[in-house]
Amino acid sequence: MINETALVVFSGGQDSTTCLYWALKEFAHVRAITFIYGQKHVLEVELAEKIAKREGVEWEMMDVSFISKLSTGCSLTDTTLEIEEEKEEGKLCPSTFVPGRNMFFLSIAAVRARELGIRHIVTGVSQTDYSGYPDCRDAFIKSLNVTMNLAMDEQFVLHTPLMWIDKAQTWELADNLGVLDIIRRDTLTCYNGIPGDGCGHCPSCKLRREGLEKYLAMKENK
DSSP states (O other), X not given: OEEEEEEEEOOSSHHHHHHHHHHHHHEEEEEEEEEESSOTTTHHHHHHHHHHHHTTOEEEEEEOTHHHHSOSOOTTTOTXXXXXXXXXXXOSSOTTOOTTHHHHHHHHHHHHHHHHTOOEEEOOOOSTTOTTOXXXXXXXXXXXXXHHHHHHTOOOEEEOTTTTOXXXXXXXXXXXXXXXXXXXXXXXXXXXXXXXXXXXXXXXXXXXXXXXXXXXXXXXTO
């Protein structure tokens, strides 16, 4: 265990909640920060608070809704647009991509971490199951880590426990941490705002369900 504090960027979804429990095992102290950014599935914030309080994790929420006003055409933040079930052919990014989201989240988290005397920041991004979001890739994280350190003359370390594992392996990690049922029952990954197993139709629910089914099948065959 690292005898330091980690700040987890915590949405209340499957990935960040798994990372929260990973951090609780890896670090002596853990804090969490959750963002409201104009997302339709804002209920995730309430679930994040409940999980953090239950685990005795210091939690804070920041409203950064300006992010959703910087660009148009995002079905995750624009109430006039429906969540697409599949990415449109020919598009580099799905309609649920929020431009700059992780850049803003991690930069704000770093400023907050600096204020709190924390140098370890944990985020649940994954290049293996990144859904076409460019700001979930390892190259971006490494680049931003260097940039933040230069910008603030600090030695932040961005931890990405899920970067090179797929959803089935993420479920396996949750199981190994003893929190598979908590992740399945108490988190919100669904873009349509339905907790637990979600709506079953949006891209996030499909990825989550396929990963769970794959992991449970692997576990049964061991």
